[in-house]
Amino acid sequence: MSSLRILLLGSGGRESALARKISQSPRCAALWIAPGNAGTDAYGTTVPSLSPMKFDAVEAFVAENAIDMIVVGNEDPLVAGIYDYFANKGVMVVGPSRDAAALEGSKDFAKAFMQRHNIPTAAYQTFTADTYVQACDFLKTLQAPYVLKADGLAAGKGVLILPDYDEACTALRTMLDGQFGASSAKVVIEEFLSGIECSVFVLTDGNGGYRILPVAKDYKRVGEGDTGLNTGGMGAVSPVPFADEAFMQKVEQRIIIPTIEGLKAEGLVYRGFIFLGLINCAGEPKVIEYNVRMGDPETEVVMPRLASDLVDLLEGCAKGDLANIPAEHDPRAAATVIATSGGYPGSYAKGLPITGDLAPEHSIVFHAGTSRNADGQVVTSGGRVLAVTSYGRDLADALANSYASLANIHFDKMYFRRDIGRDVMK
């Protein structure tokens, strides 16, 4: 089998974990990460000047470096149509077409898709400024709390959960009046579901072939005990004890297969990762959201638990023969804890020197929001700075390893949650 020259787009902890896994493959001849971070040089060549959203610049880079495959880490280039841009240009792109990426780019599209294919999800309706009165009437038919979702991409901030009816109507008005720009010109109002969430990742090849990756759970709130503001994610664990075989059977039969078949039946070209944000409602899985990429920080535990060769799997996606390629799971547990900049997800300082042991024996330190200053020192450059991942016999053991490694890493105002995984280990 031939080896591939690969360009990975993105710069977070997710891309660090994908880069490490790709670089471990004997099939990887060369790897570039654009724009990357201060840690991605460990896995390939970092290209800080290349922006994933400038498709013409990406095209020139692909030509200059004879790239065979582009792997897209985050949703923006996918929703903007990078798959379609490179169609028939002699380079494989792992990801959905622009039309299929609307599963993440438009909540209304995703909900209607689920309804068409009988995929379990919360009841909903979609409204615009012209139907505000009807929206308030619809809210009356639901029980508190009320879930309002901006239709379009809103950097993870477009979902509001309001405790009472009047607040929900006020918040809806603000959203429709442009709180999230064009993204909230349409708002999805849906039934509140209660239960515990998990993230299921599937690779699909657009031909009906699919592979289920290890299940993970992330911790979105900034504070311990799931309190405070939402963040991109403060930590993750895999496996997820409640996502047992019986639960995963339901996920596969009721959600994964109808999703894959639905995409095919509607002619939506999709050759990449599907992220199912699920909620366990008394043993019944329902879809909270689709994303068209891997999760961050889930990738930092999912990739370490993928025992099979990722490049083989990605090529299977792109070429449409995933059904012939194994995706074995590592039996060990994995946990990741995110070291964040104090103040995140609000404002925080950047450029703070990171010191201590960034290559500990019992953990993998994935860089996320890091860069190098003029002296070449590694400094903070984002809210989520490092993802410290460890293996263990079980989750408790994996978490103990990550916390021990974090004790030897320092930057001013570093903050991390000390209770990652605790809710699922009870």
Ligand code: AMP
């Ligand atoms: P989303 O961006 O759709 O994943 O929503 C962000 C978060 O809001 C989810 O991870 C859930 O915690 C919560 N959420 C979204 N939809 C619902 C719902 N229908 N019921 C309860 N919680 C929800």
Ligand code: GLY
């Ligand atoms: N960790 C959730 C996400 O990546 O959207």
